[in-house]
Amino acid sequence: MVFKKFDDRSRGNFEPRPMVKGDWKCSECAVAITELPFEPAPDRPIYCRECWSKKRPPRFSR
Numbered sequence: 401m402v403f404k405k406f407d408d409r410s411r412g413n414f415e416p417r418p419m420v421k422g423d424w425k426c427s428e429c430a431v432a433i434t435e436l437p438f439e440p441a442p443d444r445p446i447y448c449r450e451c452w453s454k455k456r457p458p459r460f461s462r
């Protein structure tokens with residue numbers, strides 16, 4: 401991802417992806433998850449990064 405900011409006086413204070421901290425479990429492999437790059441919905445299964453990539457393979461051209 402190319403993101404250049406020239407007016408960046410507050411360097412180091414900017415987080416491109418704030419992680420949401422919590423105590424979850426992967427619905428697939430039951431591994432403990434302590435951080436997520438997004439706020440999880442309580443009524444939706446939560447997957448760890450590995451299971452995510454398994455469920456959502458990189459764009460598959462059909």
Ligand SMILES: [Zn+2]
Nearest residue numbers: 426429448451
């Ligand atoms: Zn998992």
